[in-house]
Each structure stands twice: as structure tokens, then as C-alpha cells.
Amino acid sequence: MKQLQLDSLLPLGPVKRLLKSFARATGVAVVLLDAEGNYLTSVNYSRLCRRFHLRYPEGRERCQLFAKNLGRDSFVRGEIIIRQCHNYLYDGTAPIIIEGQCLGFVGCGQVFIEPPDYETLAREQAKRYKVPVAEYLEALKEIPIIPEERFRHILILQQELASYISSLAYSSLKQEERLRSERQALERGRSALFQIFDHLRNPIYSIDRNWRITYANQALRRLVERRSLEGEQCYRLFFNQSKPCPWCFIKDILHGGQVRLVNVRLKGREFVSLGVPFPDPEGDTWVVNTFYDVTIEERWRRALRKINSCLLSLGTAFDKNVTLLVNTALDLLEARAGGYLRLQEGSFRSFYSSPQGTSLPPGLLEFNFTGERPMEVVARGEAFYVLAGVGLKGQPVGLLWFQLPFKPGVQNLEMATILVEALRREEERCRYHQALETNLNRMRALLRAIPFTIFRLDNKDRLIEWSAENPPDFLSEATLGKRLDKLFDSRIGRSLLKKVRQARERQEITGLEFEMETAQGSRYYRSHHCPVEGTGEVVSVIEDITEDRLLQDNLLQLQKMEGLGRLAGGIAHDFNNLLMGIMGQAELMLLESDASGQRRAKEIINTCKRGAELVQQLLAFGRRQEPQFEVLDLNRLLQEMALMLTRLIGEDIELNLDLSPKLWSIKGDRVKIQQVILNLVVNARDAMPQGGVLTVRTKNKRLGGPKSFPRGHYVVLSFEDTGSGIPKHLLPLIFEPFFTTKEVGQGSGLGLAIAHSIVTQHGGFIEVSSEGGQGTVFSIYFPRTKARPKEPKIERPFRPQASSGRILVVDDEESVCQILRDMLESLGYQIDFSLSAEEALSRLKKAPYDLLITDVVMPQMSGPELALKAQRIHPEIKVIYISGYAGELLARYGVRPEDCLSKPITLEALSSKVRRALQ
Numbered sequence: 001m002k003q004l005q006l007d008s009l010l011p012l013g014p015v016k017r018l019l020k021s022f023a024r025a026t027g028v029a030v031v032l033l034d035a036e037g038n039y040l041t042s043v044n045y046s047r048l049c050r051r052f053h054l055r056y057p058e059g060r061e062r063c064q065l066f067a068k069n070l071g072r073d074s075f076v077r078g079e080i081i082i083r084q085c086h087n088y089l090y091d092g093t094a095p096i097i098i099e100g101q102c103l104g105f106v107g108c109g110q111v112f113i114e115p116p117d118y119e120t121l122a123r124e125q126a127k128r129y130k131v132p133v134a135e136y137l138e139a140l141k142e143i144p145i146i147p148e149e150r151f152r153h154i155l156i157l158q159q160e161l162a163s164y165i166s167s168l169a170y171s172s173l174k175q176e177e178r179l180r181s182e183r184q185a186l187e188r189g190r191s192a193l194f195q196i197f198d199h200l201r202n203p204i205y206s207i208d209r210n211w212r213i214t215y216a217n218q219a220l221r222r223l224v225e226r227r228s229l230e231g232e233q234c235y236r237l238f239f240n241q242s243k244p245c246p247w248c249f250i251k252d253i254l255h256g257g258q259v260r261l262v263n264v265r266l267k268g269r270e271f272v273s274l275g276v277p278f279p280d281p282e283g284d285t286w287v288v289n290t291f292y293d294v295t296i297e298e299r300w301r302r303a304l305r306k307i308n309s310c311l312l313s314l315g316t317a318f319d320k321n322v323t324l325l326v327n328t329a330l331d332l333l334e335a336r337a338g339g340y341l342r343l344q345e346g347s348f349r350s351f352y353s354s355p356q357g358t359s360l361p362p363g364l365l366e367f368n369f370t371g372e373r374p375m376e377v378v379a380r381g382e383a384f385y386v387l388a389g390v391g392l393k394g395q396p397v398g399l400l401w402f403q404l405p406f407k408p409g410v411q412n413l414e415m416a417t418i419l420v421e422a423l424r425r426e427e428e429r430c431r432y433h434q435a436l437e438t439n440l441n442r443m444r445a446l447l448r449a450i451p452f453t454i455f456r457l458d459n460k461d462r463l464i465e466w467s468a469e470n471p472p473d474f475l476s477e478a479t480l481g482k483r484l485d486k487l488f489d490s491r492i493g494r495s496l497l498k499k500v501r502q503a504r505e506r507q508e509i510t511g512l513e514f515e516m517e518t519a520q521g522s523r524y525y526r527s528h529h530c531p532v533e534g535t536g537e538v539v540s541v542i543e544d545i546t547e548d549r550l551l552q553d554n555l556l557q558l559q560k561m562e563g564l565g566r567l568a569g570g571i572a573h574d575f576n577n578l579l580m581g582i583m584g585q586a587e588l589m590l591l592e593s594d595a596s597g598q599r600r601a602k603e604i605i606n607t608c609k610r611g612a613e614l615v616q617q618l619l620a621f622g623r624r625q626e627p628q629f630e631v632l633d634l635n636r637l638l639q640e641m642a643l644m645l646t647r648l649i650g651e652d653i654e655l656n657l658d659l660s661p662k663l664w665s666i667k668g669d670r671v672k673i674q675q676v677i678l679n680l681v682v683n684a685r686d687a688m689p690q691g692g693v694l695t696v697r698t699k700n701k702r703l704g705g706p707k708s709f710p711r712g713h714y715v716v717l718s719f720e721d722t723g724s725g726i727p728k729h730l731l732p733l734i735f736e737p738f739f740t741t742k743e744v745g746q747g748s749g750l751g752l753a754i755a756h757s758i759v760t761q762h763g764g765f766i767e768v769s770s771e772g773g774q775g776t777v778f779s780i781y782f783p784r785t786k787a788r789p790k791e792p793k794i795e796r797p798f799r800p801q802a803s804s805g806r807i808l809v810v811d812d813e814e815s816v817c818q819i820l821r822d823m824l825e826s827l828g829y830q831i832d833f834s835l836s837a838e839e840a841l842s843r844l845k846k847a848p849y850d851l852l853i854t855d856v857v858m859p860q861m862s863g864p865e866l867a868l869k870a871q872r873i874h875p876e877i878k879v880i881y882i883s884g885y886a887g888e889l890l891a892r893y894g895v896r897p898e899d900c901l902s903k904p905i906t907l908e909a910l911s912s913k914v915r916r917a918l919q
Contacts, residue, residue: 006034006096006103009169009176012041019043022108022161026154027144030108032165033093035103037068044108048139048626051489052129053087059129070104071095080155082113082148086757088121090145092155096161098170106162108154111146203271203291207234211244220291223266238266253277253287256588266291322352322423329402329419330354333412336383338402340390340423360401362384375416376407384408388420390427399425452543457484459536484540492516496527500538505531513545524549576884576903577813587907588822605906624669631789632668634698634717634782635659641674645681645696652691653684660699665714666782667788668762676755680719680778683752687723687776695720701781713784714764720777726770752762805918806847809833810840810866816903820853820882824906824914837861844873851917856883856893856900864893878917 019030023044031042051061066085071093074081084090091109095102122137141320194215197204203220205213216229235241249262253275262273265557271291322340330338339353375388383403390398400420455466461484485493492514499510511528528541586604638657646655684694697718704711761767763783770776809820826833834840852870854863867879881895884903901913
């Protein structure tokens with residue numbers, strides 16, 4: 001039986017910690033000895049032994065021999081033995097026994113059972129060890145005194161400690177035996193495994209921690225052409241390196257115990273190296289590497305990667321993509337030349353080749369690649385041609401060809417097949433892209449034609465896309481990804497978000513109109529929100545309806561103006577009827593009264609004439625007069641309108657008329673020019689809400705300078721106010737229809753546009769100068785005319801002449817009929833009147849009349865209709881029309897102004913008109 005060694009079986013560190021616990025518990029020294037009495041470890045040894053006894057060689061030998069003999073006696077007798085050593089200290093020893101062998105001892109003691117004679121003992125021992133007596137005596141007194149009975153109890157514990165240490169050593173022994181058995185089995189398995197490795201085709205080797213080969217199979221020896229590789233370092237043998245490779249995985253496997261794969265290249269071939277941790281019989285760990293030859297697979301993999309890289313590099317340009325595919329194919333197939341022929345309209349129109357200029361030999365284009373064989377190999381001399389057809393939906397679209405210096409193998413044809421598929425997809429993509437581009441162009445044109453903003457929201461109401469030719473201010477690239485309600489103020493944002501969510505939840509289109517402040521001012525928008533089924537997205541359309549709103553407001557304003565015009569016409573009609581009654585009575589009074597009565601009658605007549613002029617101005621404001629050009633004196637016209645203008649601008653604005661004394665004449669429509677004057681005066685008034693001064697000037701001017709104004713002689717009518725002025729950036733816009741800077745409801749934006757139109761019709765132009773806060777000057781240039789205006793008639797007393805004839809007067813206003821009857825009877829005529837057309841026709845059927853005087857506009861039947869029926873009854877009857885309406889309305893009834901007397905009618909005008917009609 002092999003002699004066992006205690007120190008090889010026990011872990012001395014944990015044993016020493018155990019001895020320390022024993023020493024602290026008992027207060028005695030304790031030591032672990034091997035079978036020869038050699039100290040392995042000790043605890044709590046006294047200063048007496050350490051400093052004096054054990055330093056003396058003879059004393060040390062005696063101590064070892066004493067402990068050895070005491071332990072053996074205890075082992076033989078099987079009892080606790082206490083003995084006094086040669087230094088007079090008492091010790092006890094317990095043997096450590098494993099499988100019948102005493103491998104060592106646990107000793108304890110260094111105590112006195114009874115107190116000694118310290119002085120005598122100190123002198124004796126000091127003499128033996130040749131040390132100072134005092135020092136020895138001091139160390140001797142440190143020895144504990146333990147009664148024999150208690151010391152025996154301590155020795156019982158010592159035996160338990162020795163038994164525990166024996167069990168620990170026995171377990172270690174059994175563990176070592178198991179490991180020895182496993183190492184032997186591992187060695188046998190390793191030998192068998194290596195025998196198997198020697199018969200495998202894959203190169204295999206094992207390597208230790210220092211990168212030295214410990215085993216190499218026959219395949220590896222053949223690969224490196226060496227018979228013996230053991231002891232060689234792998235990085236020197238395989239890679240001719242002076243130190244381990246940077247990518248080496250040996251240390252990782254040894255420390256981590258994991259399998260590792262790495263690609264390596266040896267002797268011009270590609271291998272995958274598989275590293276596996278492998279324990280050797282001595283307890284160390286090796287790494288077993290196996291080389292798998294993947295040269296062919298790696299070539300295929302590189303080819304596929306290159307093809308994939310080529311496909312990923314394809315762009316949108318068809319020509320570049322095809323050229324890239326052809327060049328990639330030439331590289332992979334090691335071809336001399338190649339190309340792609342594209343079919344268009346039944347023949348090859350497009351041609352891509354590499355090198356450029358090479359072509360397919362004649363006769364090979366007859367290849368029928370739409371049949372059962374989509375690919376063929378044709379030999380021509382020493383060259384081989386690979387022909388592969390590319391088709392879409394069963395129809396040929398192109399031909400791929402290559403010239404090879406060798407007969408292609410299966411791999412070459414498979415690569416060609418992959419490229420054919422790539423070209424087929426490129427042809428399909430090209431056609432799809434062309435169709436998509438056409439549709440996108442149509443869609444872009446449609447979106448550009450739609451003056452709306454269209455945007456798309458995801459299922460979390462965030463803006464993900466928008467499209468508009470001129471997007472509103474609240475849309476920009478920075479707004480992408482933001483929620484809809486964050487693009488607007490809180491009120492509008494919440495309302496829009498509510499409509500979007502309603503559209504998504506109800507799956508119906510919702511809408512909203514709102515007003516928002518922008519950089520261009522206040523704008524109006526209309527939104528529609530349509531859900532996209534199955535996605536949670538919503539497509540929203542926002543339309544700027546500001547112009548529509550303005551047009552609607554302007555339409556309402558025009559309707560108001562039209563209503564005002566109609567109202568003016570109606571008021572003029574009724575007012576003219578009243579004036580006619582007053583003026584007619586006054587003229588009759590003038591014929592019958594004395595001097596005092598005639599003066600009053602003339603005053604009444606003049607007042608009625610001023611009222612008639614007021615009616616004309618009212619009609620001019622309502623724009624219901626027909627244009628009638630005449631020679632005008634602007635000074636006289638302004639003086640006639642002065643009173644009306646003063647009342648129009650109000651008391652807080654001062655009106656100054658600065659009129660040139662020798663002003664030239666112009667040719668124009670009195671009413672239209674009055675309308676221009678009124679519009680410009682109203683604008684000046686609105687520009688001075690806090691009051692100010694309005695100066696109206698006239699002057700003569702000759703132009704011969706700027707090309708923008710035609711040369712000639714002009715009469716200048718200018719309006720200068722002290723108001724707020726017009727900003728320079730708005731000056732080019734002021735004559736555009738519906739443009740206004742006034743608040744809503746305070747202006748139609750048509751006044752200046754109408755004034756500009758009227759002035760242009762008169763052959764003139766308008767010049768504007770203004771600065772913010774410094775007032776505005778409008779200067780109107782009318783072309784001069786050399787004709788002179790008619791002088792005002794000198795009023796002469798009217799002398800009625802005796803006349804005769806039978807006249808029928810028809811008017812729906814009884815007061816008008818009565819005053820006409822009185823006026824005509826005063827002239828000597830026989831008068832009848834009717835208040836309706838039916839009554840007049842009844843009278844005409846009963847008796848003949850020389851003259852019919854009828855109102856133009858009457859209920860049930862108009863004056864012209866009555867005249868036509870009257871002339872059917874009495875073909876010789878004459879007709880005179882009277883009316884209180886403007887000429888615009890008379891023209892609608894087909895009545896010429898010269899055939900009509902406008903109310904109020906003077907006695908002189910009535911007499912002259914009737915006399916001419918009857919002559």
C-alpha cells in the first residue's frame with residue numbers, strides 16, 4: 001500500500017483556523033505533526049518553547065521525538081496519556097489515523113499540572129540552554145497551570161479534533177482516488193478519440209495554454225506537410241507570426257469554457273475553425289481545434305454577398321442598374337465579355353455591354369428563350385456563350401449573355417439564373433416605376449390645381465405629411481410630428497382635434513370653419529376631415545376661404561348699394577311727383593298773382609328747382625343715370641355741389657375750395673363726375689375721423705415729361721386731406737376692386753375702383769401721393785377741350801300762348817294728374833285725366849283725343865304699352881311720356897330721353913313740348 005502523506009491530503013489553511021478556535025476555547029497550545037514528528041502548523045505556542053526550547057537544536061529534536069512517541073503510545077493503548085516532557089511541561093497527543101495508518105498527530109499542552117519551584121527550575125533550565133535566568137524565569141511564569149482533571153477533559157476534546165481531521169483527510173484521500181480514476185478514464189477516452197481523429201478528413205489538433213500543439217491528426221500533418229507537430233506554437237506554424245494572433249480565441253475558451261468559431265485561411269483555402277475546451281488527464285485544460293474546409297461555400301457566399309450588395313446599390317436609373325448587374329455578373333462568372341439586349345417593339349433597341357462595344361456573334365439572337373429552355377450554352381470555337389432570357393408575364397423583354405473561356409458548370413449557371421431574376425425584377429420595377437411616376441405626376445398636377453392644403457394625421461393626431469403649393473403659415477417642416485392642436489391656438493386647436501376624432505370614431509367626414517390670425521392678417525378657413533379606413537389615420541383638407549368671405553361680404557355690400565340705388569330711384573320718383581305739384585301750383589300762381597304774389601311764387605319755383613337738383617345728385621350717388629357727355633366747367637360744378645359736400649363731410653371737417661379763375665373746360669358726364677367727387681370726398685372724410693381740413697383744388701397743367709403720363713393739356717382736380725395717409729406698400733392696391741383698409745361693414749372697396757374706371761373712360765388718369773400720418777392727395781387729370789360750356793339761361797317771364805286741342809293725361813298719382821290738368825287748362829287745352837291704363841283705354845274708345853300724356857311706369861300696364869294700344873284705337877293720336885324715374889329705367893321700357901318730360905315739369909317746358917307734338 002502506498003505510504004500516504006498528511007500534508008498532501010489536508011488543506012492546511014482551514015486546519016490552522018480550526019486549531020486557532022481550539023486554542024481560544026481551551027487556553028492551551030496546539031500543534032499538527034506528521035508521522036515523523038515534523039511540525040506542519042501550530043497555534044498558541046508559549047514564548048518559553050518558541051524562544052528557548054525550539055531554538056536549541058537538541059531541544060527541538062527532543063520535542064519532536066517526545067510528541068511522536070507519545071502519539072504512538074496513545075494509538076497503541078487506545079487511551080488518553082499525559083506525560084511530562086524533558087522541559088517539565090505536560091503534553092497530550094492524539095493520533096490521526098486513515099485506513100489503519102497513523103499519518104500524524106494533534107498535540108496540545110505546554111502547561112503545569114501543579115505550580116513548580118520557579119527559581120530552581122529557571123536556574124537549571126537557563127544553565128542547560130545557556131540563556132539569562134531572569135528572561136527564562138519571566139517566560140516560565142507565563143505557562144498556564146491547569147489541574148490534571150481539567151487537562152484530561154481538554155485532551156478528550158483534542159481526540160475529537162484529531163478524529164475530525166482524520167475524517168477530513170480521509171475525504172480528501174477518496175477525492176484524490178476518484179480524480180485519479182477519472183484521469184485514467186479520460187486518458188483512455190482521449191487516446192480513443194485521437195485514434196478516431198486520425199481517420200477524419202478534417203484537420204484537428206489540440207493546444208495548451210501556451211499555444212503549443214499537444215496533438216495533431218494525420219489530416220493536419222498532410223495540410224502543413226509536417227510529420228511531427230507536437231510542441232510547435234500554432235501562430236508560428238500556421239501564420240508565421242512571432243506572437244499570438246490578435247483575434248485568437250484560445251484564452252477566451254480556457255477561461256470561459258465556451259465553444260468558439262473563427263474563419264481562417266490556410267494554404268490558399270478557406271476554413272472555419274471550431275475551438276472546444278478539452279481537459280487533459282493531468283487536470284489541465286486544452287483546446288481542441290477542428291478545421292472545416294468551406295472554400296467552395298465561402299466562394300458562393302461571397303458571390304451571393306456581392307450580388308446582394310449589387311442589388312442594394314441599385315438606384316432608380318434603369319441604365320445604371322443594368323450596367324451594374326452586367327459588370328457584377330462578369331466578375332462572378334469570370335467571363336471575358338457580356339451584355340444585356342432589351343426588346344422594344346419586337347426588336348432589340350437597347351444594348352448594354354461590358355467591355356463597351358462588344359457584341360453578340362451573329363446567329364445567336366435566334367435563341368428562343370420563351371420556350372422550355374430559358375437558358376442555353378452555345379460553343380463557338382474555344383469560347384462558350386451563356387444565353388439567358390428575361391421575361392415578364394410570359395412575354396420576352398430581354399436577353400442576358402456571357403462569353404466564358406471554359407465550359408460553365410452548375411454553379412456558373414445558377415449564378416446566371418440569379419442575375420436573370422435580378423434583371424427580371426429590374427425590368428418589372430422599371431415598368432412599375434414608369435407607371436407610378438406617371439400617376440404621381442398626374443397626382444402632383446391635381447394637387448397643384450387644387451388650391452387647398454392637404455395633410456395626413458396618424459392615429460395619435462400627429463402631423464406626418466402635408467402637401468400644398470403655397471402652404472399656410474402654420475405648416476412647415478418643423479411642424480411634422482406635432483399634434484394637430486399644437487399648431488393652432490387653444491380654442492381652434494381643440495375644435496379641430498374634436499372634429500378629427502369624431503371623423504375617426506364615426507367613420508364619417510366632419511368639417512369646421514374658423515378664423516385665425518396670420519402674418520397676412522385675419523384669415524378664414526374651412527376644414528374637412530376624412531378617416532382612412534383600417535389605419536386610424538385621418539386625411540384633412542384645409543381651404544382658405546378668405547376671398548370667398550370677402551366676395552360674399554362685397555356681394556352683400558353691392559346688394560346694399562343696389563338697394564340704395566333702387567331706393568334713390570324710388571325716392572326720386574316720389575319726390576319729383578311732390579315737387580311737380582308744388583312747382584305747378586307756383587307757376588299758376590305766378591300767372592294770376594300781383595307783384596307780391598309773383599315774388600313768392602318765383603321763390604317757391606326756385607326752391608323746387610334746387611330740390612330737383614338735389615334729386616339729380618341723389619340719383620348720381622345711386623349710379624342710376626345714363627351717361628350724357630357735355631362740356632363742363634369744374635369750378636361751376638364744384639360750387640353747385642359745395643353745400644351738399646359740406647353736409648356730407650360733417651361739421652368737424654373744414655372744406656376749402658381753391659379754384660383756378662381761368663380754368664379750362666372738359667368734356668364729360670356731369671353725373672359720373674359728380675359721383676367721382678362724392679367718392680373721393682367720402683374717402684377723405686373717413687381718413688379724418690378726428691376732424692381735419694379737406695382742400696379741393698382746380699388748376700390747368702401741361703404735361704410733357706414722364707412716359708407713364710401722356711403728353712397734353714389737362715385740367716387737374718385734386719383732393720388734399722390731413723388724414724392718416726396710406727402706407728406705401730398699399731398704394732399699388734388701392735384701385736383694385738373690393739380692396740379696402742376700412743373695418744368690416746364700413747366700406748365696400750369699390751369707391752376708388754369706380755372712380756378710376758370713370759376717369760379712365762373720360763381719357764384721364766389719377767395720381768396719388770401719400771405718406772403714413774401725413775395725409776393723402778388724389779389728383780385727377782381730365783383732358784382739356786377747347787369747346788366752351790353753355791352759359792346759364794337768362795330767365796325771362798313766361799308768356800303762355802293761346803292753344804287748343806283735346807288731351808288725355810294718364811298717371812297713377814292723382815296729384816300729378818290734377819296739376820297737369822290745371823297747367824294745360826291754363827294754356828287753353830281741353831283736358832281729361834285717368835288714374836289707370838284701363839280707365840284711359842275706356843275713355844279712348846268713347847271719344848277721340850289729339851294727344852296722350854302718360855306716365856312711363858304704372859301698375860298693370862306701362863306707358864309705352866298704353867301708347868301702343870291707344871294708337872291702334874286712334875292712329876293719329878300723339879304721345880308724350882312723363883316720368884319721375886331716371887333714364888336707366890326708361891331705357892328698359894324703350895323710351896328715348898327726348899320723348900320724355902322729367903318730373904318736376906315746368907309750365908314752359910310743358911307748353912313747348914305739347915305745342916311741338918300737336919303741330
